[in-house]
Amino acid sequence: MRESNWQKSSYSGASxxxxxxxxANEMVELRESDQGHLTLRTTPTTFAALLHALKAGEFDHHA
Incomplete structure (x- = not known):
């Protein structure tokens, strides 16, 4: 997996x-656009599990 460009979340709209x-380098990197110097790196498998849990509402009660 080669490094790719940063992609903005579709939920962000014009914000x-x-x-x-x-x-990047067989990992998935996440960052806040206003805190670009801070990056979270994880494996594609772990990222997929996070997305699955988010979509399933597993963190909704942690508001």
Whole structure:
């Protein structure tokens, strides 16, 4: 997996304050657009599990 460009979340709309992600060195990287120097790196498998849990509402009660 080669490094790709940062992609903005479709839920962010026109806002400059959003979550961005990219594939880099066989990892998935996430960052806040306004905090671009802070990056979270994880494996594609772990990221897929996070997305699945979010879509299933597993974190909804942690508001």
């Amino acid at each position: 400059d304050n959003c979550v961005e992600l990219r594939a």
